[in-house]
Amino acid sequence: MMIAERATRIKPSPTLQMDTRAKEMKAQGIDVLSFSVGEPDFDTPEHIKEAAIRALREGKTKYTPVGGIPELKEAIIEKFKRDNGLDYKPEEIIVSCGAKHSLYNIAQAILSPGDEVIIPSPYWVSYPAQVLLNDGIPVVVETSEDEGFTLSAEALKEKITPKTKAIMLNYPSNPTGLTYSVDALSKIAEIAIENNIYIISDEVYEKLLYDGLKHTSIASLSEEVKSKTLVVNGISKAYSMTGWRIGYTAGPAEIIKAMTKIQSQSTSNPTSIAQWASVEALKGPQDFLDDMVAEFDQRRKLLVDELNKIDGISCRMPQGAFYAFPNITGVLGKKTPEGEVISDSSALAMYLLEKAHVALVPGSAFGAEGYIRISYATSRENILEGVKRIREALDRLS
Numbered sequence: 001m002m003i004a005e006r007a008t009r010i011k012p013s014p015t016l017q018m019d020t021r022a023k024e025m026k027a028q029g030i031d032v033l034s035f036s037v038g039e040p041d042f043d044t045p046e047h048i049k050e051a052a053i054r055a056l057r058e059g060k061t062k063y064t065p066v067g068g069i070p071e072l073k074e075a076i077i078e079k080f081k082r083d084n085g086l087d088y089k090p091e092e093i094i095v096s097c098g099a100k101h102s103l104y105n106i107a108q109a110i111l112s113p114g115d116e117v118i119i120p121s122p123y124w125v126s127y128p129a130q131v132l133l134n135d136g137i138p139v140v141v142e143t144s145e146d147e148g149f150t151l152s153a154e155a156l157k158e159k160i161t162p163k164t165k166a167i168m169l170n171y172p173s174n175p176t177g178l179t180y181s182v183d184a185l186s187k188i189a190e191i192a193i194e195n196n197i198y199i200i201s202d203e204v205y206e207k208l209l210y211d212g213l214k215h216t217s218i219a220s221l222s223e224e225v226k227s228k229t230l231v232v233n234g235i236s237k238a239y240s241m242t243g244w245r246i247g248y249t250a251g252p253a254e255i256i257k258a259m260t261k262i263q264s265q266s267t268s269n270p271t272s273i274a275q276w277a278s279v280e281a282l283k284g285p286q287d288f289l290d291d292m293v294a295e296f297d298q299r300r301k302l303l304v305d306e307l308n309k310i311d312g313i314s315c316r317m318p319q320g321a322f323y324a325f326p327n328i329t330g331v332l333g334k335k336t337p338e339g340e341v342i343s344d345s346s347a348l349a350m351y352l353l354e355k356a357h358v359a360l361v362p363g364s365a366f367g368a369e370g371y372i373r374i375s376y377a378t379s380r381e382n383i384l385e386g387v388k389r390i391r392e393a394l395d396r397l398s
Contacts, residue, residue: 003284010129014365022359034359040240051280064269067260068095073284084217097236099247107134109258115165120151153187172205176325177318177371199229205321207238244274264283299376306387322377336396356393
């Protein structure tokens with residue numbers, strides 16, 4: 001059987017692969033603690049679920065406009081104005097089947113064969129894959145832990161060529177949990193404008209920030225920057241609605257129009273009921289967010305403090321999202337009791353899964369060897385038990 005060449009360019013999501021293996025082990029009766037998937041463990045708030053039930057009862061179960069119902073577009077416009085100081089029109093908004101779908105639609109709409117997209121690493125696993133699937137070339141720029149894993153102006157300039165079409169940003173970051181300062185964003189925006197490059201800004205974790213930090217959308221820096229920026233967001237993370245599959249993009253009308261045409265020939269509209277629930281999420285009570293962020297805050301401090309007690313591991317305190325990205329270079333090169341060498345982050349992740357029954361994701365999946373990603377979107381009890389298992393497993397190395 002012949003498979004299309006584009007399908008051979010990419011690999012399955014390592015995050016989901018680890019989660020699948022963990023679930024297989026759980027099905028066999030093994031007590032596996034999963035820290036691999038970026039999914040809040042909180043339930044969707046009741047008022048949002050009630051809005052979905054109400055939509056069902058009112059018969060709002062039919063096709064909707066491809067790019068989203070007017071009521072949801074209006075709620076998104078209000079959100080951008082309220083939270084980010086940004087003004088958009090309905091024709092500058094498209095609702096898609098999750099933020100991942102939003103990003104894929106962008107790649108479909110703006111990339112031609114050979115176009116380059118600059119992607120800072122560590123990166124979310126799907127960024128390079130989506131560029132490759134759309135005949136583009138991912139140009140990865142390594143960032144350093146010492147600089148907070150943020151893209152510097154100097155490193156960005158070095159990678160720009162006549163083929164550069166876009167820069168990909170994600171902040172707060174998956175996988176590092178770190179974010180960008182306004183000054184850093186301003187320097188990146190200036191370079192993008194000078195070189196007529198699009199900025200794709202994935203801001204899906206914007207509500208999950210700690211220590212009094214405030215999110216600044218790069219599109220809000222100026223009208224000129226806004227005209228070159230595609231802001232991607234969604235309701236999955238902040239509202240604990242991962243399974244509802246609603247993401248959205250705001251950007252120049254001509255690109256949104258192209259994305260809508262593409263979506264009309266692929267998925268068509270997102271689920272009608274989920275759209276009505278999302279209207280309630282964005283326009284309804286927001287106070288539960290404070291409780292969720294406060295709990296995540298406690299978990300991140302607990303996790304990082306415990307990780308930093310383990311020999312061979314060091315971990316920066318994340319500023320947002322719900323991920324820690326510990327440095328594991330002090331463990332690499334050691335041997336298991338069976339004589340196998342822990343040669344890289346993938347070997348360590350598999351060792352911890354099979355021997356400690358802890359699932360996490362190797363840093364190599366994010367373009368950053370020498371690290372692992374641990375999601376703290378789980379209970380404090382699980383965090384303490386998980387770190388205990390990691391410590392005991394690492395103590396058995398020699």
